[in-house]
Amino acid sequence: MKAGNPSSKRKPQAVRPPGRPAGRTLRDGVLADRETLLTAAERLIREAGTGVSLEAIATEAGVTKPILYRGVGDRHALVYALAERLAQRMAVEVERDVAAASSTEDALRRLVAGYLQHARAERNLYLYVTAGVTGDGQLEQSLLLADRTAQQFAAGIAAFRSTHGADPEVATVWSFGLVGALHYVTLWWLREETADQAVVTEHLTDLLWSGMKLEPAGGPKAD
Amino acid sequence: MKAGNPSSKRKPQAVRPPGRPAGRTLRDGVLADRETLLTAAERLIREAGTGVSLEAIATEAGVTKPILYRGVGDRHALVYALAERLAQRMAVEVERDVAAASSTEDALRRLVAGYLQHARAERNLYLYVTAGVTGDGQLEQSLLLADRTAQQFAAGIAAFRSTHGADPEVATVWSFGLVGALHYVTLWWLREETADQAVVTEHLTDLLWSGMKLEPAGGPKAD
DNA sequence: ATTTTTAATTACTCATGGTAGATTCGGTGG
DNA sequence: CCACCGAATCTACCATGAGTAATTAAAAAT
Numbered sequence A, B: 001m002k003a004g005n006p007s008s009k010r011k012p013q014a015v016r017p018p019g020r021p022a023g024r025t026l027r028d029g030v031l032a033d034r035e036t037l038l039t040a041a042e043r044l045i046r047e048a049g050t051g052v053s054l055e056a057i058a059t060e061a062g063v064t065k066p067i068l069y070r071g072v073g074d075r076h077a078l079v080y081a082l083a084e085r086l087a088q089r090m091a092v093e094v095e096r097d098v099a100a101a102s103s104t105e106d107a108l109r110r111l112v113a114g115y116l117q118h119a120r121a122e123r124n125l126y127l128y129v130t131a132g133v134t135g136d137g138q139l140e141q142s143l144l145l146a147d148r149t150a151q152q153f154a155a156g157i158a159a160f161r162s163t164h165g166a167d168p169e170v171a172t173v174w175s176f177g178l179v180g181a182l183h184y185v186t187l188w189w190l191r192e193e194t195a196d197q198a199v200v201t202e203h204l205t206d207l208l209w210s211g212m213k214l215e216p217a218g219g220p221k222a223d
Numbered sequence C: 001a002t003t004t005t006t007a008a009t010t011a012c013t014c015a016t017g018g019t020a021g022a023t024t025c026g027g028t029g030g
Numbered sequence D: 001c002c003a004c005c006g007a008a009t010c011t012a013c014c015a016t017g018a019g020t021a022a023t024t025a026a027a028a029a030t
Helices: A034-048 A054-060 A065-072 A075-099 A104-121 A123-131 A138-142 A144-162 A169-191 A197-210 B034-048 B054-060 B065-072 B075-099 B104-121 B123-131 B138-142 B144-162 B169-191 B197-210
Strands: none
Touching: A034 A054, A034 A065, A034 A075, A034 A123, A054 A065, A054 A075, A065 A075, A075 A104, A075 A123, A104 A123, A104 A169, A104 A197, A123 A169, A169 A197, A169 B169, A169 B197, A197 B169, B034 B054, B034 B065, B034 B075, B034 B123, B054 B065, B054 B075, B065 B075, B075 B104, B075 B123, B104 B123, B104 B169, B104 B197, B123 B169, B169 B197
């Protein structure tokens, strides 16, 4: 049509292949919704590891970078969104297991086991999300998954401890401590392929439950 | 040894005079030893934050990038070296406090308090070192400081628990759990400027000592 | 049918990690 | 004494990736 005359083009040096049209093609932003983009990101990270670029993610989603940016924001926002989704899924699955617990200690054990299990199942995604971002928002980033997870614990712990007269801030501290312990043991466990999950679960549960107390009520059961 | 003479710091100019030299000038790799480079890196990170580039670090040290690479290796190696130094310093200071403890629980409390204290004093450096590196060596990186710190705990815990017949792997798991809890609570505390260090210390100590046990020996002491 | 608006692609800028090639200095042999 | 060679260093470059403009085509409006 009218675009056949490039004489007034301002970029004469940029020659693009004749068969490759620039600009708007089909696919009118219909399947570029946030959910689709995030799902594609998860898919690629799962199979290609944590080193994927935003461009690669966009390509995986069948879109280009600006579309990805419009849909989910910058890298920080992407990691945040993925963290929320992963935390949500983990929470649902873990809570289902925890619901069947026979005691509070058993609930903790199921929580630990479920966390380890899910982290390994989603290894790459878990690492991608917890890796954080080096830079300014780093502090925020590191606490991203922790915040999300800790909120859930906080409510439980607060309720759990409310009958004992503890001040509410203890719930927050304990939540982050719990998440940190879980996370670091998980990282170690993901690295050490040899350690048995059941044993690790038992030890970590033991730590969190009875602490370093010299004389636990029932004696140390880890052996 | 470190007859450091940083007063004669030399900044590379962007433009060089016509007959004037690229290539070798004076300074025959004498003050570009590893220690000097690492110290300069620490200095810059402390004052400029965690977002400093390797080029900036090299400039701070009065050298150029290749010299920095020859001295300490790539970014990964730099972070690793800084982590070791920081962990070493923290360990020394904390252990001095712990040595004066009146009981095992008091030792743990002093450990927690010292960790928090030092982390805040070295805030930027602590964040830089614990941030890790996104990419392939990510898992290694995340566990960097943890490894270093956990080894020290492991020995103590192993000895501590050996009289109770626990298997040795429990020491490792507990170490990483302990470090993870410390780290995440520290991150949270560094973000929340409001929380009082003494209170946080008490809560975290409480968690690690008596765990989530329903009935701690003396009731909750967080008041 | 022509113009305007919208939305997508391309292509760029900028910053940074890492490296190679150019360049000079200091010693050593002729 | 002079030239050359090895060693060490600086400049300049490459590669990659985040983020954003400039460009272009399709769809809606007139």
